Amino acid sequence: MSLKLTMIGPSGTGKSCYLYATYFRMLEGIGGFNFNCKDYNQGLDLQDAWDMMLDDGVWPAGTAESTAFDFTCFYRGSSIGDFEWLDYRGGLLKQREEKDNDVAQFLQHVQNSDAILVCLPADLVLSSRSGENKKQCAQWRSMATRLQALVGKATDGNPNAALIFLITKSDWCKSADDGKYCVKTVKECFKKYFYGTPEHVMIAATRLGKFEGEFDDFQQGAEIVGDVDPHNIHLPILFPFYLHTTAAAQGFEAKARSARGEERDYARKASAEREKSWWGKFWDGDESDAFA
Ligand SMILES: Nc1nc2c(ncn2[C@@H]2O[C@H](COP(=O)(O)OP(=O)(O)O)[C@@H](O)[C@H]2O)c(=O)[nH]1
Numbered sequence: 001m002s003l004k005l006t007m008i009g010p011s012g013t014g015k016s017c018y019l020y021a022t023y024f025r026m027l028e029g030i031g032g033f034n035f036n037c038k039d040y041n042q043g044l045d046l047q048d049a050w051d052m053m054l055d056d057g058v059w060p061a062g063t064a065e066s067t068a069f070d071f072t073c074f075y076r077g078s079s080i081g082d083f084e085w086l087d088y089r090g091g092l093l094k095q096r097e098e099k100d101n102d103v104a105q106f107l108q109h110v111q112n113s114d115a116i117l118v119c120l121p122a123d124l125v126l127s128s129r130s131g132e133n134k135k136q137c138a139q140w141r142s143m144a145t146r147l148q149a150l151v152g153k154a155t156d157g158n159p160n161a162a163l164i165f166l167i168t169k170s171d172w173c174k175s176a177d178d179g180k181y182c183v184k185t186v187k188e189c190f191k192k193y194f195y196g197t198p199e200h201v202m203i204a205a206t207r208l209g210k211f212e213g214e215f216d217d218f219q220q221g222a223e224i225v226g227d228v229d230p231h232n233i234h235l236p237i238l239f240p241f242y243l244h245t246t247a248a249a250q251g252f253e254a255k256a257r258s259a260r261g262e263e264r265d266y267a268r269k270a271s272a273e274r275e276k277s278w279w280g281k282f283w284d285g286d287e288s289d290a291f292a
């Protein structure tokens with residue numbers, strides 16, 4: 001099994017930090033699961049970025065180049081599959097497709113993905129409730145409409161892809177009500193994906209720690225004030241694996257059922273054959289031919 005994951009979200013929604021935190025947490029593993037970066041140098045790049053947050057206490061700089069990272073997912077030491085995770089460069093979502101840029105390639109990647117992780121930062125989602133901070137509120141509205149269009153494009157030809165709405169920076173949710181508001185807003189904004197009980201859609205709130213500061217203090221390259229301690233980061237990545245293994249298990253069960261049916265048919269035929277005499281076996285019970 002080899003899965004393709006793409007996180008979508010405008011610049012500054014926390015995609016790269018989430019990738020670094022996931023690498024850090026999942027090298028050691030949670031609940032028997034762990035991830036390994038296939039390319040040694042790429043693993044070191046991820047480690048360096050995380051060290052910058054943990055040791056130097058600085059939020060990482062923006063992503064200058066799109067990079068695909070290849071990982072293997074293990075359960076209790078045995079590989080259960082690979083996945084490719086695309087971290088794309090900042091500003092890409094605002095550009096139009098052109099001959100010499102990578103936008104077409106990105107859209108292709110999104111449409112071929114097994115899992116689409118839509119990043120919605122809690123601070124911007126919450127801003128739509130109070131409406132006090134006009135700048136944030138406008139940012140949220142612009143982000144929401146851009147993502148509605150992009151998720152539509154991503155799922156058009158790929159309706160079975162796992163669709164994960166990731167409420168990033170959920171440390172901004174200071175109460176259970178804040179959390180509920182974020183979930184309600186996401187469901188309203190993307191309601192076409194929540195009709196019925198869709199098994200391939202998930203909402204997950206993730207955070208990288210507890211931080212202090214106002215909205216404008218959280219910039220790429222700024223000092224981190226607070227504790228880095230990632231939470232819930234593994235669930236959205238394991239969800240597509242869960243969907244794939246469930247689908248595979250259902251396929252095997254269907255094959256086992258049909259094999260059991262065939263086994264019964266053969267047993268019936270064998271027993272009917274056994275009941276015939278050896279002569280009957282040659283002549284298929286046709287007495288007149290046997291006589292001749
Ligand atoms: N409060 C808070 N801020 C975060 C968190 N993750 C990222 N940020 C802030 O968001 C900025 C952008 O994150 P980044 O991962 O570079 O976003 P990207 O452009 O989507 O890759 C960072 O520089 C941080 O200031 C988080 O979990 N909590």
Ligand SMILES: [Mg+2]
Pocket residue numbers: 015016017062063087088089090
């Ligand atoms: Mg980035």
